[in-house]
Amino acid sequence: MSELSLPTCSVAxxxxxxxxxxxxxxxxxxFEANPDYFMLVEGGPAPLEQAEEELLGELPxxxxxxxxxxxxxxxADAPLVAVLQFVTDLVAPKLWHIGRLLVATDLHDSGIAQALYHDFETWARSQGADWLRVCEVQNNPQAGRFWREQGFTHVRTNEGVQVGWLIHTADILFKPLNGGTLEQYLALIEQNHPKQSDF
Incomplete structure (x- = not known):
């Protein structure tokens, strides 16, 4: 894929x-200033090397x-207040997976997460994405509600998903961006995605 542009940001x-x-x-x-996600989902604060590992961007x-x-x-000239990690063309062309959208704790319930997601979705569609996918652990119900409020639909539930130090039950959610159906999405996954590696 050729280098993508950057999304716009509607938050002043x-x-x-x-x-x-x-x-x-x-x-x-x-990560250090906003540890709640890591404590809940990974079982402890993010280690120093995690930031570097995530920026290297290697998948299994x-x-x-x-x-x-x-x-x-x-x-400008200030710390990060949010990050969004995603993978393009995961498993199949035009299927994008959102790994995490984290907003600074003091900005929770401010509407920023919704605005950033809307900006991202609009941009992803303009860049050719047909599908968005997320995986949310069930002991983080606030995140699960957030994604469902953005129009994501439950596909299936996976048991025994390890994240950090913890083992989770995780829900796979998807959203078509251009009128696709669940059957079309599942066909992409069945043909291209070994289930034993799913997350």
């Missing part, structure tokens, strides 16, 4: 950019994809 005062390995200290500072062997992105949102 925030800029968006693609984070690179050089941004690992900035990303780790965000056997996963076909175009690129693993991490977007950072921040005011």
């Amino acid at each position: 005062g925030l800029g968006v950019r693609k984070l690179t390995l050089e941004d690992a200290p900035l990303l780790y500072a965000f 062997p056997g996963w076909n994809y175009s690129e693993n992105w991490m977007l950072g949102y921040q005011p």
Whole structure:
């Protein structure tokens, strides 16, 4: 895939950019300042090396994809206030997987998460994405509600999903961007995605 443009950001005062390995200290500072997600989902605070590992963007062997992105949102000359990680063409062309959308704890319930997601969805569609996919662990019900409120639909539930130190039951959710059906989505997954590696 050719290099994508960057999405716009509709939140006043925030800029968006693609984070690179050089941004690992900035990303780790965000993880450290906002530990609630990691405590709940991974069983402890994010270790120092996690920021670098996530920016390297490597997926497990056997996963076909175009690129693993991490977007950072921040005011000018200030720390990050949100990050969005996603993978393009995961398993099948035009199927994008959202790994995480994290907003600073003090901005929860401000509407920023919804605005950033809307910006991202509009941009993803303009870049050729037909499907969006997320995986949410059931002990994080606030995130599950968020994605359903954005129009995502439950596909299936996976048991025994390890995230960090914890083992979870996780829900797979999807959203068609251009009128696709669940049957069409499942056909993509069945043909291209080994179930033993699913998350």
